[in-house]
Amino acid sequence: MTTVRQGVILVGHGGIPRGCPQDLVTKLKRLEGQRRAAKQPASAEELELDAKIRQWPRNAETDPYQVGLEAVAAQLRANLGDVLFAVAYNEFCAPTLEESVDQLVKQGATRITVATTMFTPGGSHSEVEIPEILDHLRPQYPGVELRYAWPFDLSLVAGTLAEQVRRFS
DSSP states (O other): OOOOOEEEEEEEOOOOOTTSOHHHHHHHHHHHHHHHHHTOOOOHHHHHHHHHHHTSOOOTTTOHHHHHHHHHHHHHHHHHOSOEEEEEESSSSSSOHHHHHHHHHHTTOSEEEEEESOOSTTOHIIIIIHHHHHHHHGGGOTTSEEEEOOSOOHHHHHHHHHHHHHHTO
């Protein structure tokens, strides 16, 4: 019988760090748009720009989003018990979802559940990109079950938001 080793990845959107030149981001988004419209793979130029922005130096001052996601991740990790755990970002930050999956597989994960902080329907990252990435990764890791914990139960999301409103009312 095969032993299941559970892994969890929390995926956040990602933010542009302060100090990163806007022209790099503008050029990256233009190249991404052209690629998606043409249904082509990413060019070397797009991959280079993406990597440059993702690897831009960050700290609490320059990227408060990353700090916030890492704080949520620490709380989530503490609530999950004995699982392998990683964080990933859809854009602008490292690591990518692909890199985090690879990291957990190398650590021995045989079942990886991906959760996102993007709760509501209608977002391209949560509805399109994450499922596409997981579909692309499955053949690369045939012995690993990749699950996506989405969509969210909107009544639970509303309950969390109501609790937050009550705290501030």
